[in-house]
Every structure is written in C-alpha cells, then in structure tokens.
Amino acid sequence: MEQLVYVSTSRVMPDSATIEAILSASRRNNARDGLTGLLVTGGRRFLQVLEGPSEQLAAAYTRIRADERHFALVQLSRRPIVARSFADWSMGFEQGYATSLASVVEQLTERVADPDLKAQFRSFAEMHSQPA
Numbered sequence: 001m002e003q004l005v006y007v008s009t010s011r012v013m014p015d016s017a018t019i020e021a022i023l024s025a026s027r028r029n030n031a032r033d034g035l036t037g038l039l040v041t042g043g044r045r046f047l048q049v050l051e052g053p054s055e056q057l058a059a060a061y062t063r064i065r066a067d068e069r070h071f072a073l074v075q076l077s078r079r080p081i082v083a084r085s086f087a088d089w090s091m092g093f094e095q096g097y098a099t100s101l102a103s104v105v106e107q108l109t110e111r112v113a114d115p116d117l118k119a120q121f122r123s124f125a126e127m128h129s130q131p132a
C-alpha cells in the first residue's frame with residue numbers, strides 16, 4: 001500500500017458545482033479501487049492525499065494529472081504505508097476560509113499520526129489562510 005500527497009492549481013476559482021463533480025467521481029472511483037484520502041481546497045489551490053494499493057493509486061494519479069481543471073501538480077511525497085490515515089473516507093473534503101483553514105485542517109488531521117503528513121497540511125493551511 002502507498003500514500004501520495006500532491007498540490008495543484010485550479011485553472012479557475014473552483015465553484016461548488018465543480019467541487020461536487022470532482023468529489024462524486026472521486027468517491028465512486030475510489031470506492032471501486034480501494035482508495036481513500038482527503039482533498040483540501042484553499043483559493044485556487046488543491047492539496048490531496050491519496051492512499052491504497054499501488055497499482056490503483058498510480059492509475060488514479062495518471063487520470064488526475066491529465067485533468068484539465070487543474071495544472072502545476074507537484075508531488076510532495078509518495079511512500080509505502082502500513083496503515084491508512086483516512087481509512088473512513090473514499091475522499092474527504094474541506095474547503096478553507098469558513099472559519100480558519102488552519103483549525104479545520106488541524107481537526108481533520110487529528111487522527112493522522114505521521115508528523116510529516118501533518119506538517120504538510122499545516123504549512124498548506126498557513127500558506128492559504130487568507131482568502132485569495
């Protein structure tokens with residue numbers, strides 16, 4: 001099993017219909033493929049963690065990379081894991097700015113034991129804690 005973390009930039013400020021479309025395709029495909037994860041948006045930026053069997057993960061990331069709704073994907077990490085950080089979510093989601101993105105991300109990642117993964121979320125939240 002592997003876990004992959006990347007950031008990307010949306011072509012346009014994503015509206016709720018776009019987010020819904022991304023999440024419904026993600027949840028359908030990820031449930032089928034045994035993938036779980038979390039998607040966080042902040043302004044035009046996406047941060048996503050995907051975890052699951054290597055082959056299915058690679059196939060999903062190939063589709064995601066080819067998606068023209070976003071660009072400038074930067075893979076922050078890809079590593080073997082023994083346990084999932086987001087086992088309950090075919091794709092969890094949180095949008096920034098409702099209250100404080102930092103506190104939302106803190107709550108969402110409460111159960112994440114891995115300090116490196118936590119630090120990646122925290123720095124993303126800090127970078128995007130102002131409305132774009």
Ligand SMILES: Cc1cc2nc3c(=O)[nH]c(=O)nc-3n(C[C@H](O)[C@H](O)[C@H](O)COP(=O)(O)O)c2cc1C
Nearest residue numbers: 022025026029030046048060063064067069070091
């Ligand atoms: C930011 C972002 C995250 C995405 N995450 C996933 C995902 O976790 N799983 C997935 O299957 N597709 C994801 N997609 C959608 C894929 O790029 C692609 O549109 C989809 O997998 C196609 O599925 P379909 O052929 O079943 O319509 C994501 C797209 C974007 C822009």
